[in-house]
Amino acid sequence: MEADGVISSSSGNLTGSVSPNQRPSYVDFASTSGLYPSVQPFDERVIKRLDPELFDETHCSEENLVADVTAEDEKLKTFLRIRPISIRIDDARKVIAIQDSQTVVAYSNLKNTKFSQERNRRQTEFKFTKVLGPECGQSDVFYECVTSLVEKFLKSENCLIFSYGATNSGKTYTMQGHGTEYGIIPRTLDAIFNRINERQYKVGNIRPHLYEAFLHLNPSEVDTLYEKRNLVIQEASIKQELMTSYRLSTSGFSDKSGATVDLVGGGQLFDPNNMHSDSTLYSVWVSYAELYNERVYDLLDNSTFSKSKRRKELKLMQDRNGFVYVKDLTEFPVTSDEEAYKLFLAGRKNLQFAATQMNMHSSRSHSFFTIRVVSLGIGDGLIPYPKTVHRLTFCDLAGMERANQTENEGFRLKESGTINNSLTVLLKVIRLLREKQMHGKHGIGMIETIPFRDSKLTHIFKSYLTSSTHVCMVVNVNPDPFVAESTLQVLQNSAIASNVIVFKPIDINMPQYVPDFGEPIKCLGKPPLPRSSIGMSSTRSSEWHSSRSSPAPTSTDSDAEEYEATTVVAPKTMAQKVAMLELEVVRLKGLLAQSELEKQKIREDMLKMICDERVLWKYVVYINYYQIRITKA
Numbered sequence: 273m274e275a276d277g278v279i280s281s282s283s284g285n286l287t288g289s290v291s292p293n294q295r296p297s298y299v300d301f302a303s304t305s306g307l308y309p310s311v312q313p314f315d316e317r318v319i320k321r322l323d324p325e326l327f328d329e330t331h332c333s334e335e336n337l338v339a340d341v342t343a344e345d346e347k348l349k350t351f352l353r354i355r356p357i358s359i360r361i362d363d364a365r366k367v368i369a370i371q372d373s374q375t376v377v378a379y380s381n382l383k384n385t386k387f388s389q390e391r392n393r394r395q396t397e398f399k400f401t402k403v404l405g406p407e408c409g410q411s412d413v414f415y416e417c418v419t420s421l422v423e424k425f426l427k428s429e430n431c432l433i434f435s436y437g438a439t440n441s442g443k444t445y446t447m448q449g450h451g452t453e454y455g456i457i458p459r460t461l462d463a464i465f466n467r468i469n470e471r472q473y474k475v476g477n478i479r480p481h482l483y484e485a486f487l488h489l490n491p492s493e494v495d496t497l498y499e500k501r502n503l504v505i506q507e508a509s510i511k512q513e514l515m516t517s518y519r520l521s522t523s524g525f526s527d528k529s530g531a532t533v534d535l536v537g538g539g540q541l542f543d544p545n546n547m548h549s550d551s552t553l554y555s556v557w558v559s560y561a562e563l564y565n566e567r568v569y570d571l572l573d574n575s576t577f578s579k580s581k582r583r584k585e586l587k588l589m590q591d592r593n594g595f596v597y598v599k600d601l602t603e604f605p606v607t608s609d610e611e612a613y614k615l616f617l618a619g620r621k622n623l624q625f626a627a628t629q630m631n632m633h634s635s636r637s638h639s640f641f642t643i644r645v646v647s648l649g650i651g652d653g654l655i656p657y658p659k660t661v662h663r664l665t666f667c668d669l670a671g672m673e674r675a676n677q678t679e680n681e682g683f684r685l686k687e688s689g690t691i692n693n694s695l696t697v698l699l700k701v702i703r704l705l706r707e708k709q710m711h712g713k714h715g716i717g718m719i720e721t722i723p724f725r726d727s728k729l730t731h732i733f734k735s736y737l738t739s740s741t742h743v744c745m746v747v748n749v750n751p752d753p754f755v756a757e758s759t760l761q762v763l764q765n766s767a768i769a770s771n772v773i774v775f776k777p778i779d780i781n782m783p784q785y786v787p788d789f790g791e792p793i794k795c796l797g798k799p800p801l802p803r804s805s806i807g808m809s810s811t812r813s814s815e816w817h818s819s820r821s822s823p824a825p826t827s828t829d830s831d832a833e834e835y836e837a838t839t840v841v842a843p844k845t846m847a848q849k850v851a852m853l854e855l856e857v858v859r860l861k862g863l864l865a866q867s868e869l870e871k872q873k874i875r876e877d878m879l880k881m882i883c884d885e886r887v888l889w890k891y892v893v894y895i896n897y898y899q900i901r902i903t904k905a
């Protein structure tokens with residue numbers, strides 16, 4: 273709707289009004305201080321999520337959601353990055369301008385008018401968690417978007433960072449980087465290994481499994497895995513200079529010696545108190561997959577990349593909690609950021625790129641680089657046992673493409689059709705999530721009505737968008753007037769995303785699994801290993817199981833139950849719901865028992881206080897009595 277130069281929109285975050293005279297420019301970019309909203313304790317957030325007011329339609333107006341600090345922490349974080357361009361654009365042709373650290377104004381031409389006709393241009397405001405202008409370098413982007421997530425990740429929380437934008441807008445540049453301009457993936461690897469430093473569990477015998485379970489490997493399986501990993505790195509023949517420059521650069525943006533990491537210089541980013549207690553060890557694993565033409569491929573499985581063979585397509589599967597993962601995806605243990613970076617580079621060589629009219633090195637697939645960490649506690653007799661499995665996924669989406677700009681034909685045109693289709697479904701899912709949340713709908717019922725299964729991309733995203741994952745979307749735009757329409761479309765789509773609340777439908781506590789290691793070990797060298805066994809991560813149960821020192825019941829293979837994610841099996845879903853509810857009952861019983869204990873303790877303390885008070889009164893009476901006697905005497 274438009275009146276007197278005031279533009280408003282019902283979709284997404286298009287708020288407020290802008291007078292035509294207000295023409296802010298990039299140079300006015302606000303300072304980057306005060307970036308991070310405070311993170312509230314998990315329990316509090318759960319309670320707030322259940323607060324009906326939050327989902328009440330009257331409380332979910334655009335302004336309320338934007339202003340609501342409580343909801344802010346739950347919302348999908350959207351960062352806008354505007355790439356620099358070499359041409360100078362005069363004000364009349366400007367497509368986008370930064371208004372403040374969270375707002376941009378986009379200019380679009382009205383119907384049947386030329387772009388340069390100032391009076392016919394429409395201005396629309398878009399809000400983001402943070403706007404990063406063309407002058408922001410790679411370290412700024414990392415600092416703004418990722419550092420807080422790395423902290424959360426190392427505190428056993430799942431995170432997803434994905435880049436979204438039109439082709440040639442700088443998504444891959446932001447995620448991976450270019451030359452020595454390292455993107456957020458290599459920087460994150462450096463930050464993680466810096467943080468866990470001496471607390472790594474390097475044995476590699478407890479590996480992540482399914483979505484959030486773990487698996488025990490025997491020594492020969494571990495050896496085979498390491499051999500395979502080294503072969504992948506060797507076959508990639510990564511140039512030594514690449515590694516040397518990575519090492520030199522990373523030592524520039526992080527301090528290997530201390531517990532505190534400073535990746536951009538001049539500030540303490542990570543609070544050492546934020547990690548687990550000192551006894552926690554970390555086992556780090558990486559995997560790299562791509563979704564090309566609606567097919568999932570393993571980028572770290574070189575056997576499927578030989579010219580003679582057709583690439584092996586991997587299946588999406590779903591575990592008993594409904595979490596989707598890629599079956600048989602290669603996952604390697606890594607003990608340094610260099611090893612992880614080498615694997616990343618090796619996988620990147622297998623990614624699908626092609627030259628289009630818009631980008632000489634255009635991504636033709638969506639890629640998923642995932643870092644998984646198994647946190648291990650030290651049990652009796654110094655036996656490490658897995659506590660949680662959590663993930664940090666970087667998804668570099670292929671870019672939205674307009675056929676008239678890319679001039680793609682034949683095979684490439686079909687390829688870009690698939691890319692556009694999956695992105696459209698992703699946006700539809702995000703829009704529906706947003707709409708249903710605005711109408712107070714949430715929980716499993718609501719999720720089942722969202723068409724996550726319409727594309728493999730959304731199917732993979734389902735696990736992230738419907739669980740307590742921290743999701744961060746980096747929206748990339750190109751300010752070139754030539755791609756003005758795509759830029760506006762990207763801004764509109766991402767404005768909707770910025771108000772989506774990421775939450776989990778039911779909080780389930782899985783029984784904690786403590787493996788049987790056989791002989792206790794004295795140090796963290798190679799311990800005696802058990803037969804291969806499977807367990808479930810206790811990501812969500814650490815609170816009430818943490819004080820347990822004796823081994824919990826070993827989970828069976830049924831915990832690892834899985835089925836192909838592409839088939840809808842209704843009865844199984846019902847069985848799943850029953851199983852989830854049963855687990856919920858177990859959890860609540862545990863909480864009840866715990867609160868009974870606490871009540872008992874409070875009762876004892878009160879009794880003690882009453883007794884102490886009685887003794888005190890006795891003394892007061894005695895003192896008074898003797899005082900009176902003394903006075904009388």
Ligand SMILES: Nc1ncnc2c1ncn2[C@@H]1O[C@H](COP(=O)(O)OP(=O)(O)OP(=O)(O)O)[C@@H](O)[C@H]1O
Pocket residue numbers: 354355356437438439440441442443444445446450631633634635636669670671672748
């Ligand atoms: N912020 C930036 N600073 C400098 N150069 C950039 C920036 N962003 C992008 N570029 C350059 O622009 C070109 C296109 O970027 P990139 O390949 O990352 O785009 P993309 O969005 O991933 O495109 P596609 O979707 O086609 O794969 C690259 O040459 C890249 O180096």
